[in-house]
Amino acid sequence: MQFSVLVDIRLRGGISDPAGATIERVLPVLGYEGIADVTVGKTIRFTIDAVDAEAAQAAAAELTESFLTNPVIEDADLTIETVSPGAGT
């Protein structure tokens, strides 16, 4: 079966976010008021082949932790959805 995976990556609380801080600082200059707590994150989307949702979740979590994020400074949320039942399985 094929699953679509969304990895939503954010900096952990307390980790400096220079991109967010820059956006927040420049917004009033551009005329946007009342905006605060700007943070910038990253998403990685992909499809994965797995026998079931549990296996897809496990494989995606392992990949995310070991390769797609830096767990020291980043948190990741995984969202997994079934795309299609596999053809020959």
Place this chain on the structure above:
Amino acid sequence: MQFSVLVDIRLRGGISDPAGATIERVLPVLGYEGIADVTVGKTIRFTIDAVDAEAAQAAAAELTESFLTNPVIEDADLTIETVSPGAGT
């Protein structure tokens, strides 16, 4: 009132995604099989003060289109949630 906004930014279909392509190419080398269609996107989260959800939506959409994204190559989805009713309003 205060609203939390999530801007989920993705490259439009057909726009080259070198970061996603690089991840996809290297995964088999690292031992991850069965992963395809890797795309990399960006999220921007912030809080915004507005009189109601409609005003927050409009302000966030305007900001997103004019400053946070490049509409020529990027699509953005907005998710807006109420954080708290304003104190003095």
